[in-house]
Amino acid sequence: MTEIRAQDGTVSAAFQSALEVIRRSDPRIADAISSELTDQRESLKLIASENYASPAVLLAMGNWLSDKYAEGTAGRRFYAGCRNVDTVEALAAEYARDLFGARHAYVQPHSGIDANLVAYWAVLAQKVESPALAKAGVRGVNDLGDADWARLRADLGDQRMLGMSLDAGGHLTHGFRPNISGKMFDQRSYGTDPATGLLDYAAVREAAREFRPLILVAGYSAYPRLVNFRIMREIADEVGATLMVDMAHFAGLVAGRVLTGDFDPVPHAQIVTTTTHKSLRGPRGGMVLCDDEFADSVDRGCPLVLGGPLPHVMAAKAIALGEARRPEFRDYAARVVDNSRALAEGLLRRSATLVTGGTDNHLVIIDVSRYGLTGRQAESALLDAGIVTNRNAIPRDPNGAWYTSGVRIGTPALTTRGFGTAEMDEIAELIDQVLHGTEPAPGKDGRPSQALYRLKDGLAEHISGRAAEMLAKNPLYPEIDLP
Ligand SMILES: *Cc1c(COP(=O)(O)O)cnc(C)c1O
Numbered sequence: 039m040t041e042i043r044a045q046d047g048t049v050s051a052a053f054q055s056a057l058e059v060i061r062r063s064d065p066r067i068a069d070a071i072s073s074e075l076t077d078q079r080e081s082l083k084l085i086a087s088e089n090y091a092s093p094a095v096l097l098a099m100g101n102w103l104s105d106k107y108a109e110g111t112a113g114r115r116f117y118a119g120c121r122n123v124d125t126v127e128a129l130a131a132e133y134a135r136d137l138f139g140a141r142h143a144y145v146q147p148h149s150g151i152d153a154n155l156v157a158y159w160a161v162l163a164q165k166v167e168s169p170a171l172a173k174a175g176v177r178g179v180n181d182l183g184d185a186d187w188a189r190l191r192a193d194l195g196d197q198r199m200l201g202m203s204l205d206a207g208g209h210l211t212h213g214f215r216p217n218i219s220g221k222m223f224d225q226r227s228y229g230t231d232p233a234t235g236l237l238d239y240a241a242v243r244e245a246a247r248e249f250r251p252l253i254l255v256a257g258y259s260a261y262p263r264l265v266n267f268r269i270m271r272e273i274a275d276e277v278g279a280t281l282m283v284d285m286a287h288f289a290g291l292v293a294g295r296v297l298t299g300d301f302d303p304v305p306h307a308q309i310v311t312t313t314t315h316k317s318l319r320g321p322r323g324g325m326v327l328c329d330d331e332f333a334d335s336v337d338r339g340c341p342l343v344l345g346g347p348l349p350h351v352m353a354a355k356a357i358a359l360g361e362a363r364r365p366e367f368r369d370y371a372a373r374v375v376d377n378s379r380a381l382a383e384g385l386l387r388r389s390a391t392l393v394t395g396g397t398d399n400h401l402v403i404i405d406v407s408r409y410g411l412t413g414r415q416a417e418s419a420l421l422d423a424g425i426v427t428n429r430n431a432i433p434r435d436p437n438g439a440w441y442t443s444g445v446r447i448g449t450p451a452l453t454t455r456g457f458g459t460a461e462m463d464e465i466a467e468l469i470d471q472v473l474h475g476t477e478p479a480p481g482k483d484g485r486p487s488q489a490l491y492r493l494k495d496g497l498a499e500h501i502s503g504r505a506a507e508m509l510a511k512n513p514l515y516p517e518i519d520l521p
Pocket of ligand 1: 087148149150151152208209211257258259284285286287313323324
């Protein structure tokens with residue numbers, strides 16, 4: 039963000055004027071927007087899925103591009119007057135292809151979940167619907183007779199997916215019942231080796247051979263190690279599955295060339311989905327990259343499962359992808375991982391227990407049962423001390439998915455603020471002190487509670503004071519000055 043910092047006055051003025059205009063319409067909304075900046079500035083944000091987008095990314099979203107309907111894709115719209123949206127979407131897609139070395143990029147998904155739905159339906163269209171249409175000798179679904187249509191609908195709903203289990207770090211959208219993917223697909227999951235905590239490729243292969251899924255999903259939101267996508271593709275090929283990698287969490291590390299070779303999903307997977315707001319540091323949104331084989335089907339995402347594209351967000355995606363193509367972003371991605379390692383080492387040195395014993399990426403999972411706490415208690419105590427994290431299940435979690443036994447922390451956001459490895463060690467110290475200084479408190483009935491806790495007197499104030507000093511040294515959006 040160095041380049042933007044040079045234009046101090048301009049950036050400040052832009053946000054000040056925007057807020058003034060909003061204030062005239064609804065002061066309470068203007069206040070909430072200003073107040074969010076203060077909250078973000080004053081919290082030590084270790085939420086692994088969050089970041090801070092640049093002022094240019096933020097400003098690209100607040101304008102009249104939002105007023106345009108643009109169903110279809112660049113140059114092939116169902117609405118007239120889309121020339122500027124075409125420019126925006128074509129540039130965002132070009133930057134995405136270039137940045138990730140992808141054959142095709144679809145930048146319309148509104149979020150990561152939407153990107154996954156687009157991808158799943160693209161695979162179903164290619165591998166189930168198209169053959170059925172060919173067999174019936176018709177061009178489109180409207181040409182099928184009632185019996186053929188009924189059979190196709192049944193077939194679309196009778197496909198299999200193999201994905202990473204939730205407690206090993208997989209995502210709800212990888213075929214779990216509370217999400218639509220679990221209602222669409224018959225899902226089975228693979229996990230990690232109980233001894234090492236690492237992804238067990240032999241077990242994935244065995245499950246794939248036995249289950250023969252249509253789609254093998256790789257990717258995670260809470261696994262602190264690397265995944266070898268070359269091996270995952272070999273497994274998928276062996277059983278005729280399509281490999282889809284959901285890189286929502288680690289797209290920034292791929293863009294920043296920290297994850298290369300076997301660990302870069304793009305050359306190995308037929309389809310790669312992502313969010314744009316996590317480590318990639320763009321606007322809240324999603325994206326699909328794919329091989330030529332799936333390009334046409336992926337492009338039908340809207341209106342198949344997506345509402346009209348958000349042209350203002352596509353503009354912000356283009357800005358963010360452009361930023362990620364610069365050399366500074368490689369430096370950023372490398373620092374994210376250096377910081378994550380330093381944080382893990384700092385915690386281990388203070389005798390914390392970490393899932394898999396450490397990290398190779400941007401996130402760390404602390405097993406807080408070592409401190410006699412549930413994830414819920416640890417998360418709340420840390421928040422009292424000004425440290426924002428989120429609780430997370432650990433493999434074979436005895437406390438289930440609600441209370442959990444883990445806390446997930448990640449470094450993309452603080453690295454954007456300028457935090458370095460020495461500060462990560464200090465944060466490890468603060469986390470360790472909070473967790474040591476917290477004990478479970480009994481519930482109303484006197485029995486141990488999974489949610490209630492007690493922090494040592496004065497500890498929260500002491501820790502948040504030290505956190506505030508670190509935050510002051512690494513100001514957020516120093517180029518933005520609100521009155
Ligand atoms: C965050 C995440 C998603 C969902 O992204 P949204 O933008 O919240 O819809 C999907 N998959 C993975 C692996 C994620 O980490």
